[in-house]
Amino acid sequence: MAVCATAVVLVRDPLRQAMVASIYGLVLGVLFFVFEAPDVALSQTAVGAVALPLMILLALAKVRGGEE
Amino acid sequence: MSDRVRLSVFGVSLAGLMGLLLWALTGLPDFGHYAGPYGYILNRIAVPERSTTDVVTAVNFDYRGFDTLAEEFILFAAVVGVASILRKLRRERTRAPDDDAAGRHVPETSLTVRVAGLGLVAPTILVGLYIVAHGQLTPGGGFQGGVILATALLLIYLSADYMTMRAVGPVALIELAEGLGGAAFVVIGLSGLVAGGAFFQNWLGKGTVGDLLSAGTIPLSNAAVGLAVTGGFVFMLSEFLQQTLTRRQVRRRRGRSA
Numbered sequence: 324m325a326v327c328a329t330a331v332v333l334v335r336d337p338l339r340q341a342m343v344a345s346i347y348g349l350v351l352g353v354l355f356f357v358f359e360a361p362d363v364a365l366s367q368t369a370v371g372a373v374a375l376p377l378m379i380l381l382a383l384a385k386v387r388g389g390e391e
Numbered sequence: 392m393s394d395r396v397r398l399s400v401f402g403v404s405l406a407g408l409m410g411l412l413l414w415a416l417t418g419l420p421d422f423g424h425y426a427g428p429y430g431y432i433l434n435r436i437a438v439p440e441r442s443t444t445d446v447v448t449a450v451n452f453d454y455r456g457f458d459t460l461a462e463e464f465i466l467f468a469a470v471v472g473v474a475s476i477l478r479k480l481r482r483e484r485t486r487a488p489d490d491d492a493a494g495r496h497v498p499e500t501s502l503t504v505r506v507a508g509l510g511l512v513a514p515t516i517l518v519g520l521y522i523v524a525h526g527q528l529t530p531g532g533g534f535q536g537g538v539i540l541a542t543a544l545l546l547i548y549l550s551a552d553y554m555t556m557r558a559v560g561p562v563a564l565i566e567l568a569e570g571l572g573g574a575a576f577v578v579i580g581l582s583g584l585v586a587g588g589a590f591f592q593n594w595l596g597k598g599t600v601g602d603l604l605s606a607g608t609i610p611l612s613n614a615a616v617g618l619a620v621t622g623g624f625v626f627m628l629s630e631f632l633q634q635t636l637t638r639r640q641v642r643r644r645r646g647r648s649a
Contacts, residue, residue, distance in 0.1 A: 366538075
């Protein structure tokens with residue numbers, strides 16, 4: 324968990340950071356599940372591992388696609 | 392402020408924060424040693440009183456339904472925010488989406504992605520609906536299921552293209568789902584006020600414990616929230632996609648700063 328969180332901070336390229344954040348979200352979801360909180364685990368997995376990195380990706384695509 | 396002063400201010404505040412955090416950490420109860428009475432009370436009464444086997448859902452959609460309503464409106468506010476920030480500006484123009492315009496070449500989606508994506512659409516929808524429908528029985532509910540349902544549309548975008556995604560989920564329908572789900576949740580709360588005397592009073596028949604249609608208004612609330620969350624997430628994703636794929640800023644001729 325701590326390794327994942329540190330990795331998110333240490334990876335400096337936003338594109339890779341989105342991927343690492345996704346892995347972090349998934350690991351956090353597993354942690355919630357292990358600690359007997361399946362409801363939170365489901366939310367965390369769906370939002371942290373899929374929705375959040377996705378929005379970062381889309382925002383990045385927009386910023387990099389930029390002007391014409 | 393020089394670098395040195397800045398660094399020392401940072402050092403002092405970091406030490407203070409670490410100290411406070413460690414102090415708080417040592418005061419936490421051990422894992423599995425829950426101190427408050429409410430959890431135990433709820434665990435005891437939720438099954439006989441509300442016919443739910445998932446106490447978390449009973450809390451979210453019944454005992455503290457009001458909180459969930461506010462959370463629902465947080466999501467609604469976020470969606471409204473995205474919609475107003477990503478609206479079409481005067482100096483932006485719309486063009487055909489990148490993957491559909493004539494004379495523009497984008498790398499073709501590989502067959503693997505297409506097949507895997509399309510193959511996952513139906514199972515994703517099924518899992519999403521299952522999680523929404525079984526909110527009162529197993530972990531999950533409207534929110535979790537709604538987000539999963541929203542990703543199904545994204546799989547369609549991944550394995551087909553933007554226009555196909557638009558055709559499957561037209562904006563009007565998505566907005567309708569978001570608004571209708573949110574409104575239905577409020578109506579369920581108000582119906583409790585009318586029929587049972589309190590906002591979010593669970594006045595419907597409780598049914599048999601473990602049945603799909605049990606726990607009174609809880610499955611209805613879950614369905615409403617599921618609809619609203621699916622609509623909200625799909626709307627946000629398609630707004631982002633629309634902004635990314637079809638809009639370009641028109642550059643100004645003269646050197647006026649934008």
